[in-house]
Structures are given as C-alpha cells and as structure tokens.
Amino acid sequence: MKIKIIKFLVGFYYRLYIVIISFSWVLKTNLGDKVIYDGKEYIVSNGVKPESWRLAWLKNDSGGWVKRKDCVKVRTLDNYIRSYMSGYRFYMTSWHSIWVNCGILPWMRRCNIWK
16 A cells, blocks of 8 residues: 555656656647748658658658758747647656656666657
8 A cells, every 4th residue: 555655656746747847848849830931831740850850741852851940830829738748748658657667767867858
C-alpha cells in the first residue's frame, strides 16, 4: 500500500512537471503548427532535417522542404494550444512512465527533448 502511494505521488509530481515544461513548446514551431511561408499559410508536416521544415501542400523543387528561418509561426490561440498539447502528449507518452520508474537520469538531460 505504501509503495502504491509513493508511486502515485511520484507520478503526480512528474505529471505536474510535464504540464509546466510543455509551456516551452508554445512559442516554438512544432510539427502540426501553422506557419507563414512566402506570404501563405502552411502546416509543418516534417522536421527531421535540422535546418528545414517540410510544409504540407507546398509544391517546390525540394519536395516541400524550406529553411526553418524562412517560416514564421502563426500567432493564434489555436496554434498555441496545439503546440502546448503536442509537448504534453510527447512527454506523457514517451517519458512519463520512464521518469516515474527511474527518475530523470543524467543521460536524459543530454537528450534533445528539452525545448
């Protein structure tokens, strides 16, 4: 019984931590966000290249890939909420159970998950 309570409290702590760190995703461009590129609105569909975004429905010579610096995030409440929820879902599905069982280990701090 005592172990279950401790596990619940640790899980609750990391859930609150995730709620807080997910706010760091709001102002940054993420997958699924609406962006302005070349005066038109697009949705970011891929970001595996470090310097580029792939924009959905963009027809160009590079298959929709554009430089990240040329994209401006659309500043709407809907886009902010989507970014927040992307961060929250990412941490909850990929990291929450690991953190509950192991804590945040030093090698995890070196990962590119801290926006």
